[in-house]
Amino acid sequence: MKKSVFLGVVAATTMVAGVASAQATLETVKARGELICGSNTGLTGFGAPDASGNWVGFDVDLCRAIAAAVFGDPTKVKFVPTTGETRFTALQSGEVDVLIRNSTWTLSRDTELALDFVAVNYYDGQGFMVKSDLGVSSAKELDGATVCIQTGTTTELNLADFFKQNNISYQPVTVADDSEAQRQYLAGACDAYTTDASGLAASRATMPDAANHVILPEIISKEPLGPVVRHGDSNWGDIVRWTYFALLIAEEKGITKANVEEVATSTADEEVKRLLGLSGDMGAKIGLDNAAFKNAIASVGNYGEIFAANIGEGTAINLARGLNALWTQGGLQYAPPFR
């Protein structure tokens, strides 16, 4: 009896807290004067503070774009580093407003955890890296290999599935994190290292003998990474989603950080006019300023620019656009019409 009363009180408190915080994320953010963005504790190219403490990265720029859309100022954002264990709870409990931290969209996270994945800003997939003198050209030839794998991740499960399906065996060497994995792999403790392909590329880029390592062609899993918000506040989800789509449309239409003002004065394209808030009331429809998306583009650039500046070809990480190219160029990045 007592226990059930206690649990009831706990549940009620949680619900009250949950409902109250879910109702108006936008109002909370505006009242606070800054966006709180759940970020990684440090992932090369995607999100980490630099030597002077400024956050930089692919995911970080999306946070800044949202801050620019809400406040017109990309600096009004606070980054809260979250670990793999704390990230979803931090979002649920309202400690962060949006989580942009290379989190994979899965059914159970979308439903059980009461979260909404509003977009996919990076299509990743699990790959393998091996030393080239191993003479392996396909992951299916890795029979009997020792594989370095980070524990407690979905990659571990994918790896088991892949080897089971192909009827080949492997010997896992479990490691705690990426740096440990890289060290073990270089020291020869394992033949292959598996993690997300973007992570492999970043690791390979910094190896002393990068030319002696190859990333195998097989991608054995789908890892759609995207921004996450809480269930129950669809308007806030729309803001995050459409800020992201605005960046995609900007790339599609050739609007860049540098030319956004110029385009705004000269454009005859109706969709661009709506995007930049020159006609229609697209911003107002989701509770923002009409110039919200223009501000977002002006502060961080379009999707392609963000990609190129942080992880794309020309940076040390040197990732190809691949699946993340626009749909017009054979990729999967596709934004619904802006009207």
Place this chain on the structure above:
Amino acid sequence: MAPINFVRNEMLAPSAPPVREAGAVKWLRENLFSGVFNTILTLVGIYVIYSIIVAALPWWLNSVWNAGSLSECREIVAAQAGEGATGACWAMIRERWHQFIFGFYPSELYWRPVLAFGLLVAALAPVLFGGQKRNLTMILAVVAAFLLVTLWMAGAPLVVFVLSMAVVLGMIAVAQAGSGKLLWFTALYPALCFWLLWGGSIWLPVVAMLGFVVLGVAYLALVGRTSPMTAAGVGVVLALAWWFILDKPLTEALFAALPWGIEAVASDQFGGFLLAITIGVTAIGFSLPIGILLALGRQSDMLIVKTLCVGFIEFIRGVPLITLLFTASLLLQYFLPPGTNFDIILRVIILVTLFAAAYLAEVIRGGLAALPSGQYEAADALGLDYWRAQRLIILPQALKISIPSIVSTFIGLFKDTTLVAFVGLMDPLKGVTQIVRADINWKGIYWEPYIFVGAIFFVICFGMSRYSMHLERKLKTDHR
């Protein structure tokens, strides 16, 4: 003919002892090669040390201090020592040391944590070396020299420079008369430290400290008329009323009238050793008194007090620290009203303090149990009341017995502060190392950050350990 008797009339000069019974040879024979088994162990040991040196020495000797990235380090090592040679890349520390020490604390304000640290030592000195004039003076002089150099390097404003020198030199002068008065500075230090680290309105710490004044005044006013317990109880109630009701409006009113303050620094900018030392020192400082009270409570005859203490201690000791940290970081947020933002560092400090207090309570209970019951009976026979008996007879002995365990709990606590990395705080070992490695320039660096952080931890923990030995020697009164 008289017989010739030979009598030696001078002493024979002492001859040198046999080679195997003197000098290095003797030492080697006795300590390293005293038997077949020991000889084997010695040889194995020498081989192990030799292999470690052969493996690690080139790495240390080829250290690179000036480079912009790990690959540049590798090139420099290859150019110096030939292809395939390994070398440490300390250039990373050179470029990022400030994040290991201060986290994201604004660099133009580095003088504030530096000053807080210097004054921390100055505030601890009268507690740690009470009554030892020479040690006290020496430590304060070192603090003055430290502040002189570091404040200058951190570019502190001239006013701060002069004020802090005046404070420390003033303390040295007071110390010549006796260390008792210096304890006032120690008592004020927490408020000063809070203000230096977090900044903001000066009235926040001042008004909060006035709560203690309220407590003290109420106690002193009542203690003659009622029992000390009642007086203390009334004082605590009044102080709590002060903190929860008067504190906030008064602070705001004073700030509106006299807006004195310094630039505020948010908690999320704390990191590295600044964070570890803030959490560690605060938790150590508060856990000792709480631990003592819990230990006494556990020994108490009063059923409720005893049950509460036992329940608390066993609960806290029964769950891992990580669980408590996750509770601090995640669950508390669920139960607090929406919109409250209860500072994460404060939450962590509170739970780390409670964790350490539970362990200390058991350590001190060990000390209490080790006292012969004659001591308790003697205190009773002298007619001392409970608190006097504890203060004058029981605790001084019990705490003395527990010193080694108390200090090792403190050392453990200080090292446990690195666990806050799991709740997303920038501890020096994992948090800062991870962000450094996330920089494409330093990705793949492995040993250097661990060695750097480990060395600093070692210095601090070794210092604590040496101090505890010093304290044991000082308090040694028996003749074992």
